[in-house]
Amino acid sequence: MSSAPNFSFELFPPRTPEGAARLPVVIRELAAARPQYFSITHGAGGSDQEGTYETLLAVVAHSGVEAAPHLTCVGSTRDNVAAHLDRYRAAGVKRIVALRGDLPATAMSAAAPGEFHYASELVSFIRERHGDWFRIEVAAYPEMHPQAASPGQDFENFRRKVEAGADAAITQLFYNADAYFDFMERCARAGITIPIVPGIMPITSYASITRFTGGCGADLPRWVRLRLEELQFDKAALLDFGLGVVTRLCETLIKNGAPGLHIYTINQAEPTLRLCRELALTAHA
Numbered sequence: 001m002s003s004a005p006n007f008s009f010e011l012f013p014p015r016t017p018e019g020a021a022r023l024p025v026v027i028r029e030l031a032a033a034r035p036q037y038f039s040i041t042h043g044a045g046g047s048d049q050e051g052t053y054e055t056l057l058a059v060v061a062h063s064g065v066e067a068a069p070h071l072t073c074v075g076s077t078r079d080n081v082a083a084h085l086d087r088y089r090a091a092g093v094k095r096i097v098a099l100r101g102d103l104p105a106t107a108m109s110a111a112a113p114g115e116f117h118y119a120s121e122l123v124s125f126i127r128e129r130h131g132d133w134f135r136i137e138v139a140a141y142p143e144m145h146p147q148a149a150s151p152g153q154d155f156e157n158f159r160r161k162v163e164a165g166a167d168a169a170i171t172q173l174f175y176n177a178d179a180y181f182d183f184m185e186r187c188a189r190a191g192i193t194i195p196i197v198p199g200i201m202p203i204t205s206y207a208s209i210t211r212f213t214g215g216c217g218a219d220l221p222r223w224v225r226l227r228l229e230e231l232q233f234d235k236a237a238l239l240d241f242g243l244g245v246v247t248r249l250c251e252t253l254i255k256n257g258a259p260g261l262h263i264y265t266i267n268q269a270e271p272t273l274r275l276c277r278e279l280a281l282t283a284h285a
């Protein structure tokens, strides 16, 4: 690779005491690769608001790397979202990943209940209240959001987020580079020029990758799924095979113009660090 691309890492607030105890170590190990920033997920409906904030403080304390909280708006009031934004701003946060969040299982349509229905409304709200203080990242779906009516309508809805003021986007995970390149071509035709960074998930287990891809509607190529199924009880072989698949995907993306990589670490340092070593990602340029 000619020059090191930007890269960032995603963490989630730990859900167990063991996960919480391990978090500082994971942060320090990942920080050694010098990512551009860590993003921290946020449960929809405010289920782990405090967890996001505490994980953000842990990133600051243990790494000195920029921390970017995700902020979901589904089920939240304007007052509640405003309070989060004020607290983040007071803590020196400059970057937010703005999302609708997943709907409660009882919701029957793509429209969220509550005072916000879509992420574009959240982006507008952040811009109204805070101007350009925050850099706003939004989600993009090269393979279409699972609740969208059609790829065309989903793309128009993505455009709304850009027009509302998003600075950049991170994609849903995918294993099919062509879906990303097709999305980029559609953006170019629509005059959308913000950076759209591929979201990359290292493959660490057959069960988890089939669950993740199934849940978000990402295509796991048949041959990859079959090989992972075959290797599911040979952990070392599965990790090696998965690393090869994801390394080739990242190399293809970077070689063909992706502006960076956002790695879903699932709070495990080693799979992400192995991928960084394979890609010679050592420092944020």
Ligand SMILES: Cc1cc2nc3c(=O)[nH]c(=O)nc-3n(C[C@H](O)[C@H](O)[C@H](O)COP(=O)(O)OP(=O)(O)OC[C@H]3O[C@@H](n4cnc5c(N)ncnc54)[C@H](O)[C@@H]3O)c2cc1C
Binding pocket: 040, 041, 042, 043, 044, 070, 071, 072, 097, 098, 099, 100, 101, 102, 103, 110, 111, 117, 118, 119, 120, 138, 139, 140, 145, 146, 147, 148, 149, 153, 154, 155, 157, 158, 160, 161, 170, 171, 172, 173, 199
């Ligand atoms: C990078 C990334 C990070 C994520 N982090 C989190 C997280 O921390 N916590 C979490 O709970 N979830 C997270 N998610 C998952 C995300 O919340 C879900 O995919 C959610 O269902 C959609 O969120 P969104 O922000 O993309 O929503 P939106 O952009 O609002 O889109 C949601 C759906 O509504 C449709 N839509 C949008 N606008 C309109 C409109 N005006 N009229 C009609 N339809 C419309 C879209 O086509 C789409 O089908 C993340 C996803 C990504 C890709």
